[in-house]
Amino acid sequence: MSVSFNHHRLPQGQTRSAEFLARILGLPKPQAMWSFVTVPLDNGVTLDFLGSAGAIAPQHYACPFPRAAVHPQ
Template sequence: MSIQLNHTIVPARDPQASAAFLAEILDRPAPVIFGPFHGVELDNGVTLDFMRVDGDIAWQHYAFLVSEDDFDEIFGRIRERGLPYWADPGHHQPGKINHGDGGRGVYWSDPDGHNLEILTRPYGSGGSGG
């Protein structure tokens, strides 16, 4: 049996702006419109489909595994935009990155408050630090 995540719906007040924000930060192609969705495709074929939601949005967490070079580029865009960032998912360590499992990781928020993360090593893959 082979099971793969294909897509997930990301609630957004302005799906076009939120999808464009993520695509620009991650240096992905422009979002693709499909019905009510603005999709950002990742290298493994998974698509984050931003969909308009009126009212309150419960934040979600989206983590992206990237190379060391990609981390530098993405983190550079985060800093160039003056976006707040944290070393931890609870946002208790502002202005820092983490070194979990011998890699690097950082968290920031999208326009709807979703907790975004880039990391260079999967959690539990070895190394030390935090």
């Protein structure tokens, strides 16, 4: 079984945050795309940084897995 997604938007310090993440992970320099600064990851995934003037709301992700994948017999 594989799980994938293609991007995630990060509402914080756009250019500085994207450059910092790319530098510490040894990734290519971030690229501007529309209102975002994107950091490409493996398998076509990008982290899209967007500037935000308001408060940042906490988030989490949950992925359901078939019971057999979690508790093999």
